[in-house]
Amino acid sequence: MRNPLFSTRLTRLLGISHPILCGGLMHLADARYVAAVVNAGGMGFITALSFPDQMKFREELRLCRELTSGKPFGVCLSVSRRKEANDRLPRFVDTLLDAGVRIIETSGHSPDIIAPRLKAAGCTVIHKAPSVRFALSAEKLGVDAVTLVGIDGGGHPGMDIASSFAMAPLASERLKIPFAIAGGIGTGRQILAALAAGADGVLLGSRMLAAAEIWAHPEYKQQLLRLDERDTRLVLASFQNNHRVLANDTAKMVADMEAERIAEIERYLPLMSGALTRNAYESGDLREGLIDLGPAVAYVREQQTVEQIFDDLLDDAKAASDRVQGLTATSGNPRARRLA
Numbered sequence: 001m002r003n004p005l006f007s008t009r010l011t012r013l014l015g016i017s018h019p020i021l022c023g024g025l026m027h028l029a030d031a032r033y034v035a036a037v038v039n040a041g042g043m044g045f046i047t048a049l050s051f052p053d054q055m056k057f058r059e060e061l062r063l064c065r066e067l068t069s070g071k072p073f074g075v076c077l078s079v080s081r082r083k084e085a086n087d088r089l090p091r092f093v094d095t096l097l098d099a100g101v102r103i104i105e106t107s108g109h110s111p112d113i114i115a116p117r118l119k120a121a122g123c124t125v126i127h128k129a130p131s132v133r134f135a136l137s138a139e140k141l142g143v144d145a146v147t148l149v150g151i152d153g154g155g156h157p158g159m160d161i162a163s164s165f166a167m168a169p170l171a172s173e174r175l176k177i178p179f180a181i182a183g184g185i186g187t188g189r190q191i192l193a194a195l196a197a198g199a200d201g202v203l204l205g206s207r208m209l210a211a212a213e214i215w216a217h218p219e220y221k222q223q224l225l226r227l228d229e230r231d232t233r234l235v236l237a238s239f240q241n242n243h244r245v246l247a248n249d250t251a252k253m254v255a256d257m258e259a260e261r262i263a264e265i266e267r268y269l270p271l272m273s274g275a276l277t278r279n280a281y282e283s284g285d286l287r288e289g290l291i292d293l294g295p296a297v298a299y300v301r302e303q304q305t306v307e308q309i310f311d312d313l314l315d316d317a318k319a320a321s322d323r324v325q326g327l328t329a330t331s332g333n334p335r336a337r338r339l340a
């Protein structure tokens with residue numbers, strides 16, 4: 001693990017070396033991946049809803065504890081706006097508390113139904129919010145930090161349609177708690193820019209998907225290497241549920257149905273099935289299924305381990321920091337004078 005380059009409110013809150021969080025990834029963020037993130041000096045989150053039952057979830061937490069040699073790691077809990085979909089959450093909370101997990105990423109709808117219990121149990125809660133107004137509501141609820149996910153974010157970036165870099169300075173003026181930004185981030189230059197804009201760190205999703213520790217089929221990762229920033233699209237805005245996904249056959253069918261103003265959700269459900277998405281990860285055939293992805297996939301250029309990705313990010317952040325320092329127009333800086 002690299003020596004720390006930056007110390008921020010977020011690195012201190014979570015006791016991590018680098019201000020880099022790797023967000024929950026449905027089906028993909030398991031013990032092996034999350035442990036690799038933690039061992040590289042960031043914070044990762046095992047995605048609870050990926051697990052069909054508590055036994056499998058408990059086993060994953062145990063494995064992560066072993067792979068991190070007892071270092072703290074996180075769990076991601078998504079709250080649905082459909083009440084019945086949240087019925088499973090209390091059992092996940094029981095299991096993770098029993099297993100000693102105390103760092104939680106909440107996402108989706110307001111965390112009000114679980115945050116008080118998590119806080120009472122001594123957890124550090126980081127809520128992922130799609131805009132500053134929702135981040136402020138989460139702050140009022142008592143969460144410890146927030147991640148602001150801009151519209152570039154793979155997965156569900158919300159309906160407020162603001163970019164992470166537009167939100168960062170506003171969040172730094174309005175929020176009291178530490179915050180990370182996410183969405184379209186996958187280089188060290190952006191980490192430095194995020195810190196300069198007032199954020200305490202970044203959160204990555206798409207940049208990490210070809211990591212060696214992600215279990216998906218090698219052909220899935222090979223295809224990621226060939227994609228660029230134009231290969232994702234937003235669908236399901238007509239259901240107030242923006243979903244940023246790979247621009248594949250299924251995404252086109254969904255977009256076409258929305259353009260035809262088809263409003264019955266039942267017509268879409270077969271295309272939205274999680275089983276299709278999981279099958280794509282298992283088979284490497286990415287034509288079918290809504291496959292969460294953002295334009296930061298353009299920064300995925302080779303197959304690397306999580307640690308190698310972190311090394312590249314930190315080298316790039318350091319180079320960016322040196323470059324900016326070199327541009328500072330002080331009288332004692334001949335390089336800055338030359339560039340002026």
Ligand SMILES: Cc1cc2nc3c(=O)[nH]c(=O)nc-3n(C[C@H](O)[C@H](O)[C@H](O)COP(=O)(O)O)c2cc1C
Nearest residue numbers: 023024025026107153154155183184205206292294
């Ligand atoms: C494949 C994939 C699966 C995701 N699954 C979840 C999830 O289950 N829960 C969640 O809160 N966020 C999920 N996200 C969102 C990420 O945690 C993160 O917020 C997002 O990827 C950041 O934007 P980026 O993709 O531009 O880096 C997912 C993102 C991707 C790419």
